[in-house]
Amino acid sequence: MKKDLISKKYQEKIKSFSYFNKRYYNDNVSEITDSEYDNLKKTILDLEKKYSFLNSKDSPAKIVGYKPSKNFKKASHRVPMLSLANAFSESDLLNFEKKILNFLSHNLDSDIYYSAEPKIDGISASLLYKDGKLTQGLSRGDGKEGEDITTNLSTIKDIPKFIQSKDFPKEIDIRGEVFIKNSDFNNLKEKFANPRNAASGSLRQKNPLDTKKIPLKFIAYTFGFEKGLKINNQFDYLKKLSEWGFKTNPLNKLITGIKNLLKNYDEVEKNRANLDFDIDGIVYKINDFALQKRLGYVGNAPRWAIAHKFSSDKAISKILDIDIQIGRTGALTPVAKIKPINIGGVLVSNATLHNEDEINRKDIRIGDTVTIERAGDVIPHILSVDVKKRLKNIPKFIFPNKCPSCGSKTIKEFNSITKKKDAVRRCSSEGYFCEKISIEKLKHFVSKDAFNIDGFGKKIVENFWSLGLIKYPQDIFRLDYKKIEKLEGWGNLSVKNLKYSIDDKKKISFERFIFSLGIRHIGLENAKLLSKYFGSFSKFKNLSKNKKYAELLNVDGIGETQVNSLKTFFSNKMNIGVLNELEKILIISNAAIEKKDGLLKNKTFLVTGKLNGISRAEVKSLIEENSGTTVSTVSKKLNFLIVGDKPTKRKVENANELEIKIIDQNQFLKMLNKTS
Numbered sequence: 123m124k125k126d127l128i129s130k131k132y133q134e135k136i137k138s139f140s141y142f143n144k145r146y147y148n149d150n151v152s153e154i155t156d157s158e159y160d161n162l163k164k165t166i167l168d169l170e171k172k173y174s175f176l177n178s179k180d181s182p183a184k185i186v187g188y189k190p191s192k193n194f195k196k197a198s199h200r201v202p203m204l205s206l207a208n209a210f211s212e213s214d215l216l217n218f219e220k221k222i223l224n225f226l227s228h229n230l231d232s233d234i235y236y237s238a239e240p241k242i243d244g245i246s247a248s249l250l251y252k253d254g255k256l257t258q259g260l261s262r263g264d265g266k267e268g269e270d271i272t273t274n275l276s277t278i279k280d281i282p283k284f285i286q287s288k289d290f291p292k293e294i295d296i297r298g299e300v301f302i303k304n305s306d307f308n309n310l311k312e313k314f315a316n317p318r319n320a321a322s323g324s325l326r327q328k329n330p331l332d333t334k335k336i337p338l339k340f341i342a343y344t345f346g347f348e349k350g351l352k353i354n355n356q357f358d359y360l361k362k363l364s365e366w367g368f369k370t371n372p373l374n375k376l377i378t379g380i381k382n383l384l385k386n387y388d389e390v391e392k393n394r395a396n397l398d399f400d401i402d403g404i405v406y407k408i409n410d411f412a413l414q415k416r417l418g419y420v421g422n423a424p425r426w427a428i429a430h431k432f433s434s435d436k437a438i439s440k441i442l443d444i445d446i447q448i449g450r451t452g453a454l455t456p457v458a459k460i461k462p463i464n465i466g467g468v469l470v471s472n473a474t475l476h477n478e479d480e481i482n483r484k485d486i487r488i489g490d491t492v493t494i495e496r497a498g499d500v501i502p503h504i505l506s507v508d509v510k511k512r513l514k515n516i517p518k519f520i521f522p523n524k525c526p527s528c529g530s531k532t533i534k535e536f537n538s539i540t541k542k543k544d545a546v547r548r549c550s551s552e553g554y555f556c557e558k559i560s561i562e563k564l565k566h567f568v569s570k571d572a573f574n575i576d577g578f579g580k581k582i583v584e585n586f587w588s589l590g591l592i593k594y595p596q597d598i599f600r601l602d603y604k605k606i607e608k609l610e611g612w613g614n615l616s617v618k619n620l621k622y623s624i625d626d627k628k629k630i631s632f633e634r635f636i637f638s639l640g641i642r643h644i645g646l647e648n649a650k651l652l653s654k655y656f657g658s659f660s661k662f663k664n665l666s667k668n669k670k671y672a673e674l675l676n677v678d679g680i681g682e683t684q685v686n687s688l689k690t691f692f693s694n695k696m697n698i699g700v701l702n703e704l705e706k707i708l709i710i711s712n713a714a715i716e717k718k719d720g721l722l723k724n725k726t727f728l729v730t731g732k733l734n735g736i737s738r739a740e741v742k743s744l745i746e747e748n749s750g751t752t753v754s755t756v757s758k759k760l761n762f763l764i765v766g767d768k769p770t771k772r773k774v775e776n777a778n779e780l781e782i783k784i785i786d787q788n789q790f791l792k793m794l795n796k797t798s
């Protein structure tokens with residue numbers, strides 16, 4: 123890579139890093155997970171290591187946190203609050219010890235003692251005591267200056283306000299972590315993404331009375347400035363802290379040898395789900411203060427300590443229960459309810475078990491200790507079961523042979539292509555007999571690519587269903603608005619808006635209509651094929667009478683699976699009833715006859731960002747109806763980039779570079795002689 127390209131990449135990373143720091147430290151918002159943050163930090167540090175010309179004042183090597191927020195008065199730390207380097211593997215630890223021994227010119231086989239302290243994932247704070255009295259409490263801020271949050275910190279019960287012990291230093295900054303217990307977080311789940319955000323948010327409330335309402339805890343582990351401390355090692359310091367009335371971590375240990383550090387790490391990691399607080403690793407500190415002093419600091423982290431982080435995409439926890447979810451097509455999906463565990467900054471409490479076969483293959487049972495993986499945006503899943511940890515007499519999990527929602531038989535279909543039974547078990551009911559299936563069908567009916575009813579989300583479907591306001595799709599168009607207006611959270615205006623959105627969607631294209639019915643195996647593409655084939659709704663509905671299913675096999679793209687599914691759909695009376703009712707309410711336009719010489723002939727389009735009042739699927743069909751083509755990437759082949767709200771920056775930049783015409787929604791509609 124060329125020097126200027128490397129610089130550019132580096133500056134971009136620094137910019138994001140500063141941005142996320144500002145959001146986190148000033149606005150209390152984590153826009154990325156901890157592991158994403160750690161990765162970003164690592165990329166920057168790696169780049170700096172590789173290319174010595176890279177150097178920024180905002181580098182993670184130079185800054186600890188972010189400038190304190192303006193909401194609170196600032197105050198300097200008498201001794202800076204630093205951060206820790208991270209270790210992820212055995213070799214990182216061996217390296218850490220080797221460097222220390224080299225620095226101290228010790229023999230490579232000398233025994234070094236470490237204080238191994240579980241790293242609580244909370245917010246660090248520094249408490250200044252003068253003559254045994256708590257006089258000031260600061261947040262970390264940027265490490266040099268913190269926010270004066272004395273009053274808020276004073277509301278925490280674990281923080282002693284007066285200490286009378288004779289050996290308590292005349293002056294000392296006691297440092298530690300403010301956090302919230304997982305069990306207390308349960309009540310705050312709605313408001314915050316994870317316990318750390320909850321602690322940070324509560325601690326920085328403008329009104330200390332708001333802080334007091336939240337059960338914050340404090341664990342002490344180090345000190346900053348001191349005058350009169352008569353202790354010479356970390357482990358004795360921790361003991362003293364508890365004598366003085368501070369809480370310390372009961373899992374702190376004094377350990378020598380990397381092997382033993384690793385053993386302790388494994389044990390703690392296995393036990394993590396049983397702790398009532400979040401930890402994201404273990405901090406190792408050289409026990410002897412004299413050695414700590416000799417070792418000193420590199421950059422903004424001590425040479426004498428390191429944080430051994432837990433894997434950012436795996437964790438061990440326990441299965442509390444197995445829930446069976448029912449999808450729109452009747453598929454029964456088992457979901458493991460697990461003891462909540464933080465994986466890479468996200469509190470995970472559900473893991474998919476995929477299907478019955480997967481449960482049998484891995485012999486997963488309720489009560490099992492399991493390793494869960496959460497990688498990228500993939501739904502967390504179970505990697506393995508620790509059978510040794512299984513208690514005696516725990517029965518095998520029996521997959522229900524009756525639908526948990528409607529009691530119908532559950533079946534595994536025979537797949538004529540693979541000549542095997544499906545892995546998925548389904549509820550055998552049809553139409554709108556099964557409650558759970560019906561709810562899912564309604565969610566699909568109002569969804570973006572179907573009726574796209576603004577403001578009619580999944581929660582509303584569930585809510586209206588439970589109130590008996592909707593059961594079948596047609597009920598959506600005959601809502602009792604008077605009743606809704608009286609519901610909590612609804613008012614005159616919101617009801618008016620809802621009515622407007624629903625009425626607005628009474629006119630619908632034929633292909634979208636077919637798609638919205640949620641017939642198994644009939645997705646957007648197949649709905650399009652069927653709409654072209656039948657041309658109109660009445661011909662489609664006629665299928666139930668003329669039963670010309672076999673002819674459908676002539677449609678390129680439609681196969682036996684789809685035909686069988688249509689047969690099942692049309693043989694159900696409830697479905698026919700729904701079609702009849704919808705026909706009375708809706709205006710279903712006939713399939714557009716494709717114009718070969720349409721207005722957009724030989725033109726290619728790509729949409730980025732959110733459009734207003736028109737979905738991407740609709741734009742796509744408008745383009746195709748008018749002989750245009752849609753493409754999926756910005757390249758020289760692209761003629762028009764349609765840009766909506768919050769577009770992908772890259773796409774816009776690339777389009778600019780390639781001098782591709784960038785247009786908005788209105789300009790696009792104008793090309794079709796339409797206005798929005």
Ligand code: IVH
Pocket residue numbers: 204205206239240241242243244245246299343344405424427429
């Ligand atoms: S010692 C120079 N000990 O980890 C030493 N920190 O990245 C600095 N933390 O800001 C801190 N448990 O928020 C230390 N037992 C422990 C800790 C701990 C959690 C946090 C703390 C600090 C961060 C370091």
